[in-house]
Amino acid sequence: MKKYYFWFCLLFATLAMAQEENQNLRNFEAKVVNAQTDRPLQNVHIINLTQVIGAITDKKGDFNIPAAVNDTLFFSYLGFKSQKIRVTNDMFKYGDTKIAMTELAYALEEVVVKPYNLTGYLEIDVKNIPINTAYQYQIAGLSKGYEAGSKNPSAVTKVLGAIMNPADLLRNLFGKKPRQMRKLTKVKQDDHIRDLLASKFDRETLEELLQLEKVDIEDILNNCNYSKSFIRTANDLQILDAISKCYEEFKVLNRDK
Known part of the structure; x- marks a missing residue:
């Protein structure tokens, strides 16, 4: 009987923790812009690393994603430096959060093209x-x-x-x-x-x-x-x-x- 009681308590505690975690999740809204031009960035991928949830910015650079305080968000966009931010209480309280991403400077290297040197003879x-x-x-x-x-x-x-x-x-x-x-x-x-x-x-x-x-x-x-x-x-x-x-x-x- 004690064994079943232990497993019941464990299950109840797990469900309670999961419910509390879901209650702490709120809809986090923000805008992603180019740090150099302040223009909005479309199709930026955002991942809530804590909750394992993804989102993407629209034409205005806006996005929303379920998050809780202290969750870590990861931002990724081609040609820009990836970055992480920690969600804070102030971000929920005041809103109008703007995430600025910095462009990467690529140094183009010389590309050498090597043909297969086909001769027309199959062997x-x-x-x-x-x-x-x-x-x-x-x-x-x-x-x-x-x-x-x-x-x-x-x-x-x-x-x-x-x-x-x-x-x-x-x-x-x-x-x-x-x-x-x-x-x-x-x-x-x-x-x-x-x-x-x-x-x-x-x-x-x-x-x-x-x-x-x-x-x-x-x-x-x-x-x-x-x-x-x-x-x-x-x-x-x-x-x-x-x-x-x-x-x-x-x-x-x-x-x-």
Whole structure:
């Protein structure tokens, strides 16, 4: 009886905390402008990192997003420096909040274009075309393929090792920040965040969302047997889906531990 009472109290406390958190959420409204010209910026992506909710500015640079005091908002816009702000009581009290974003100064480097030097002879041209080394292996009984990175006998061993004992490779990585990893589900449910990640390749937004360093993200994907080619060329949304799949497999394998 005591056991059931304990779980009932725990459930009640969790629901009460969730309800209190939702009650603290208010509609936060503000405007995003160019710091140099004071003109409004359209299509700026805003993410409430605390609540994992996304929004986007309209033609006038205005946006609204559910937020509570002390929530952290992350602003991202192509060609401008990303920034974070902390929501305060004064922002709700006085309104008319204006967020100024600064343009980035890019130094254009010399671009060297290297042609394939095709000759018109098939046997020669085939050797000059670059080859994608992101090989995948499909194993009977499993619904997905595994990338191994190179086509050699050790690649197959690497795949089998990931299936037989992936928990040892990932326990330290996922175990350090389980709360951030649980954000993956909420991130995937928000269309604004998914649209932003689909357009980005720099991992900056993922670092802020998951509170992981870029090197940690690469370590996770390496230990999940994703190829260097995939890690280098995938957009942030593809990287997020890859981490999510790997994390779900990790939870299943560690359910009884």
